[in-house]
Amino acid sequence: MANKYLDFVADEHLLKCVENLHNSYLKAKENISKKTFYKNKVDTIKLIFDSKFNNLDEEEIIETEVLRQIDKSINNSIGTFHEELLGGIDGYEKGDLSGFDIKAEDDTLFADIKNKHNTMNSSSSESLFQKLARYADDYKQAKCYWVQILAKKSFNEKWFAEINGKEYSHSRVYKISGDQFYSLLTGQEDAFFKLYKNLPLAISDYLGSIKSENEIQENSALTEIQESISESQRSIFDQITFENYSYYLGFERL
Incomplete structure (x- = not known):
């Protein structure tokens, strides 16, 4: 069905x-x-x-x-x-206080998700890059992502950064916009758009299924x-x- x-x-x-x-x-x-x-x-x-x-x-x-x-x-x-x-997509799981937000079940992907692109200061950006780089070093086949659900543009690119006067780069550390990340995990280019279009119906169905709260x-x-x-x-x-x-x-x- x-x-x-x-x-x-x-x-x-x-x-x-x-x-x-x-x-x-x-x-x-x-x-x-x-x-x-x-x-x-x-x-x-x-x-x-x-x-x-x-x-x-x-x-x-x-x-x-x-x-x-x-x-x-x-x-x-x-x-x-x-x-x-x-975390409900086949092949992926949500982290529960594990240091990552989303990972591939075969350890080929780790991701930290931020809802907006501007939620981190320089110290938190530095800490996040170092954390993703450690995952990339520990899991040699893994690509590691800083996900920005609401970004200023659509992108999927290596994360090269100068933070607190230091240059950071890693061959398998990336930054990616929300639409591209949904596409990456689902294999569907318009997956994030599908969520946008179908979410109102799902919400209406959910609200219609529950008893009115006080x-x-x-x-x-x-x-x-x-x-x-x-x-x-x-x-x-x-x-x-x-x-x-x-x-x-x-x-x-x-």
Whole structure:
């Protein structure tokens, strides 16, 4: 029986990948409390600039910042979706905390997948090149790839780089765009396009197969901050700054 969605991975596998990503969305959209909002310290200087330069009031800025935190979490999960999906292609497997994201079962390919081309600084680029080069040295038949799912162009080429003042090259270390990597693993030039075209149907079928979840609790961070300022009489920004940086010199006066 022919697959309904993609001819290079089983329907069940694609739907499972969709389910996993959906669960990541639900988790990311769960109630963001004030405690969660403050977890990594709020950049209140940036909030001031955002408010003034974008002509937004303090409540709008906080709501925007909450959405940004949600989006950041989801972006990480999109990369995982591609890893899981590609790991379902015959002859390949997903790495589980193994140092690689995708490998060929016969050890002729290793890959590290980044969802976007600009997610690494120079130190992480250097570390990634060295890791791929080690795989290439350990497995003499292997080609090793830095995969950029969303790249600035379509390419499959040797990765020659100057990073932190050092030149890096290896005969079997490559960098490759998402479309070319999907093509490489499937043998189908338009495999990534097929995913793009058929993903909406797979998502609709998945959503139609599950029971409606209870409504997600509304993010409470702003409400909790507003409750605090009803007692302190501070502005929203002053309350956030005080609760994050009251130990800074002078900030106890807020």
